[in-house]
Amino acid sequence: MSLTVNVFNSGYVPVNGGPGWDSASTATWPASTATLIAGERDAILVDALMTIDEGHQLASWIDETGKNLTSIVITHGHGDHFFGAGPVLAAFPGARLLALNTTVVDEGRRHLEPEILQNWIGWFGDRFDHHAAVPQPLGTEALTVEEHSVHLIEVGGADGALATVVHIPELDTVCAGDAVYNNIHMWLWNSTPASRRTWLSTIDAIAAMYPTTIIAGHKDPDAPDDNAARQLAQSRSYVDAFDQAVATSHSAQALINDMTQSFPNYGNPYTLFLSAHSQYQT
Ligand SMILES: [Zn+2]
Known part of the structure; x- marks a missing residue:
């Protein structure tokens, strides 16, 4: 019997838009995923969302499958991928919270320190655990779900953090964390020409795994x-287009207009708003 993969999607989550955001429309956090990779009895979860409420939803969603959760694997150390783990760990006390290495773990720890934590509080207030559990370093790429091999692989930088992805060879599937986006504006907040080049190499590294499915x-x-x-292809062209638009636009609004014209149907305009404004701070 082969592994099965199921995806939980948080949907777009209202957040506080902050300075400059036109409150006539609701600012939202990009719809986010957590993925359950399951064998006959056991399962692992890739990423654990953000809010306490999402954590509870995730825990019941996993519980309904009847699978035994052995670990939660975090792709990168951004709060919106692990702050929600608490209720899942409470529901499955045997499960371990893991990330590939100390680079990811340290990034996660920084997200709970005042400088970065205050950004999360600005967006989500007290809807998340300000003392969330930090993952432990796994120290190896090799994971197993029963007798099946699953790999947790370092692929480089993406949205500012070291990106790792979960590769499931027998299903030609990659859980890409934030290295690849799907019909949503990409998080290019505080990105630089160098970080955008790094991100493009990361996308190439995932392409070299020849996945047919990307979550x-x-x-x-x-x-x-x-x-x-x-x-x-869409993720590559988005990063490229943003890079070029930064080089030719003279204001955040011009950059937003340019990107919106190129990617009119992408979800979460608030992400583009933040990414654009980060490029014009003095
Ligand atoms: Zn994210």
């Missing part, structure tokens, strides 16, 4: 997962 950490709930080539 993006942030995806529009209606976007299919089973067209990896489309997601890779």
Whole structure:
């Protein structure tokens, strides 16, 4: 029997928009995924969302499958991928919270320190655990779900953090964390020409795994997962287009207009708003 993969999508989550955001429309956090990779009895969860409420939803969603959760694997150390783990760990006390290495773990720890924590509080207030559990370093790429091999692989930088992805060779599937996006504006907040080049190499590293299915950490709930080539191409062209638009635009609004014209149907305009404004701070 082969592994099965099921995806939980948080949908777009209202957040506080902060300075400059036109409150006539609701600012939202990009729809985010958590993925359950299951064998006959055991399962692992890839990423654990953000809010306490999402954590509870995740825990009941896993519980309904009847599977025994052995670990939660975090792709990268951004709060929106592990702050929600608490209720899942409480529901499955045998499960371990893991990330590949100390680089990811240290990044996660920084997200709970005042400088970065205050950003999360600005967006989500007290809807998340300000003392969330930090993952432990796994120290190896090799994971197993029963007798099946699953790999947790370092692929480089993406949205500012070291990106690791979960590769499931027998299903030609990659859980890409935030290295690949699916029909949603990409998080290019505080990105630089160098970080954008790094991100493009990371996308190439995932392409070299020849996946047919990619489960993006942030995806529009209606976007299919089973067209990896489309997601890779769209993510590449988005980073490229943003890079060029920064070089030719003279204001955040011009950059937003340019990107909106190129990617009119992408979800979460608030992400583009933040990414654009981060490029014009003095
Ligand atoms: Zn994220």
